Amino acid sequence: MLPTARSRNGRPVYQRNVHLSFHGSLAPQRRILDILRTRSRVTNLGLFFLLAITCLSLLLNLSYYISASFSSLRLGSSLSYDYDHDIPGDILSTLAPSEELEALSHLVIVPGHSIWHGSDAASRLNEDDWVLEPYQKGGGRVAAFFEHITKGVEILHQDPKALLIFSGGQTRLSSTTTEAESYMRLALKANLFKLPAGAAHSPRATTEDFALDSFQNLLFSIARFHEYTGRYPENITVVGYEMKRERFTKLHRAALRWPIERFHYVGADPGGQEGVEAQQGERKNGFLPYTSDYYGCHSFLLAKRRQRNPFRRYHPYHTSAAELKTLFDWCPDQNKLFTGRLPWYG
Structure with missing residues (x-):
């Protein structure tokens, strides 16, 4: 995740919000949201969604690869293939x-x-x-x-x-x-x-x-x-x-x-x-x-x-x-x- 943006005095932008809401029951959640909402070249929230989409894509491709490999291996063992493979x-x-x-x-x-x-x-x-x-x-x-x-x-x-x-x-x-x-x-x-x-x-x-x-x-x-x-x-x-x-x-x-x-x-x-x-x-x-x-x-x-x-x-x-x-x-x-x-x- 990208570094948290800081103010001119070097202190994290979210520090003040964290201190004020520390005693509340929603403090940890708010802290995360504050970090994600912090401005950057790419917002932390945007980066989070990009990483989530990337992981999901990798999982789907891996699942497809394993399924295709298993199917190919199973068919190859019997010397038989789908009859309609690539046929218009x-x-x-x-x-x-x-x-x-x-x-x-x-x-x-x-x-x-x-x-x-x-x-x-x-x-x-x-x-x-x-x-x-x-x-x-x-x-x-x-x-x-x-x-x-x-x-x-x-x-x-x-x-x-x-x-x-x-x-x-x-x-x-x-x-x-x-x-x-x-x-x-x-x-x-x-x-x-x-x-x-x-x-x-x-x-x-x-x-x-x-x-x-x-x-x-x-x-x-x-x-x-x-x-x-x-x-x-x-x-x-x-x-x-x-x-x-x-x-x-x-x-x-x-x-x-x-x-x-x-x-x-x-x-x-x-x-x-x-x-x-x-x-x-x-x-x-x-x-x-x-x-x-x-x-x-x-x-x-x-x-x-x-x-x-x-x-x-x-x-x-x-x-x-x-x-x-x-x-x-x-x-x-x-x-x-x-x-x-x-x-x-x-």
Whole structure:
């Protein structure tokens, strides 16, 4: 509290009042009021109210912090978050609740490598029905694509808590569809889901339509799982090229700090000489670049993403998986692992 104002002779202004009222029953209270009413640059009464408001504000903020921390800890322990977190009301109103989807906990990812634009599943091995890069033609790559799709659906059928996500963006200028959508369409045309008559799709299979590389296949599929079910997965299985096992397991999984005991990889490669050449290309153009750029956001790997995004698409996961905002933007100058909080690690 500020010093009490004094008169010219140095005596406190309130002394005379205190002496006169000392014998009264209200003397102590009056003394306090006299002090508070004493003039100063900031009156003592004003200072008292400022201190009271400050203390009240601190208490309210502390209460909110403790409540939010407890809520976050409780939700994090079950790998589940509020479904409406940061989602605008006009969007949230269109999302019908589903206990079946909210019970799913196993994410099965099939990364896309090309776009199928055919109409007959029986001719799925015809390379003319695929949008292929020159290095993808010949040698059984198309057969490997379909094997990945088939294995993903098989895992889905084996686990009632699994959600299958085909992942891959609108990566080719010569096609307006996405890799993921074309994989889903081929799976449906081939009747891999064994749907009952009249059913158009499986509720436990969906697409992730924005990933531009293997790292985003993994990260964005986790985000899409949350967008689709309202929670984060507990287990992940990736179905892809066997030659990319180390890339996904040692690099991408580690970059996301996903627990290795809850991560599985199922691989299938093209055979013959094509398989040997593909493995060499994988090491040179995939594995090694990611060892020095875990998040694929610099130079060579960033150039690949830009090349694969001719339609200038961008993902919605800053809103639908808001807990991952800082991870989406993580791009350190040096090759450092993300150190922020993650829903599945803490």
